[in-house]
Amino acid sequence: MVNLSNVDQQQTKILFDAYLHDKIAHAYLFIDPTGYTALATAYWLICLLNCTGEHKPDANCNNCQRILNGNHPDVFLVEAENKKSLSIDQIRPLKEELAKKPVEGSRRFFIVKDASLLTLSANNALLNLLEEPVAPVVTILIANNENTILPTVRSRTQIIHFAPTKQKSSVTEDLLTYGLNEDEIADMGDVSNLEQEITYLYQELCQQNELSIVRAYKISKLAAKSNLQKFVFYKLAKIAMEKIEKNKDYLFAPKLLQLLMECDKMRTNNVSFYNCLNYIVLSFN
Ligand SMILES: [Zn+2]
Known part of the structure; x- marks a missing residue:
């Protein structure tokens, strides 16, 4: 097939x-x-x-x-x-x-x-x-x-x-280890807009900016499908890890990672994506 x-x-x-x-x-x-x-x-x-x-x-x-x-x-x-x-x-x-x-x-x-x-x-x-x-x-x-x-x-x-087959990009590799399957990755389409919003959300959370509430809502609308929702958590975790590697946001980033892990558990217990995001937002505001 x-x-x-x-x-x-x-x-x-x-x-x-x-x-x-x-x-x-x-x-x-x-x-x-x-x-x-x-x-x-x-x-x-x-x-x-x-x-x-x-x-x-x-x-x-x-x-x-x-x-x-x-x-x-x-x-x-x-x-x-x-x-x-x-x-x-x-x-x-x-x-x-x-x-x-x-x-x-x-x-x-x-x-x-x-x-x-x-x-x-x-x-x-x-x-x-x-x-x-x-x-x-x-x-x-x-x-x-x-x-x-x-x-x-x-x-x-x-x-x-057709371009020569590229090696799987590191993002694809990451997403696979993050639990998305190949079909889900292929089905994500263009995520550049969503990625931008996630970057803003990270900054707003880090700065305890109340705009993060609005941002979370916007992201929940953009990421209606479960593969995109997984991508949101993946991307937030990725940014946090990169900050930790560079010794930046040393209080905020580990706490965010902790919350993302909690959200993982909440998601398996059928807590909605929007409620998970809100839980993170409210933890910092
Ligand atoms: Zn068909």
Whole structure:
């Protein structure tokens, strides 16, 4: 089963934007040096275009599930498996499929993984496929290097470059040890605004500023989901630890850490996130 938490967040933003503006291309070339995120992103796109859920793609509805499990009749994956090349014999079935109508959705999807391994004849067969816009098909080629794809094929695709897979950032590592799972981390989205508010909250708490009450309320609104709530506690603890390492806030920071640990226990006893934050705020005011 494909795991959508491996998608490239930056590229999904681009594709989501295209989706919103009804500008999904009929052929993409995903250039991914490591091949790690492009395939997940290809499936993400197909799920997006077929999802029946409210938050597309939810990876959860019947369509998404079948796509991710490789059981959807409109989705075809061609891959080299362990072969050294992708031959014309592997591309030919796509040509046959091209003549057919989508079984369920409004279009069919061809993923050609390992497109760098296409033989010259396979490249040409693919070119024919891309030249015949008869059927509603989205073809996604995944290659590790764009120079391995025939220029004539390349020019018929929209090229999307994926960054080499980064080492997991230290923040991700921290969040994992803090008890968030990979899905929760992937689902956090852009937290820069929330992070800023948490930094302000730390300062206001440290200065016993009454504005911290308002700030806590604001943060509780921003962090409606449990993964974001965990992030708030993680981030507060992180700031406190950094201060302690620098011998700063030597009375305040340890006390905050103590309170965060108490909040951890309160949370397991179903005390609401907002009440936990308030408990911290009131302890300093
Ligand atoms: Zn879905």
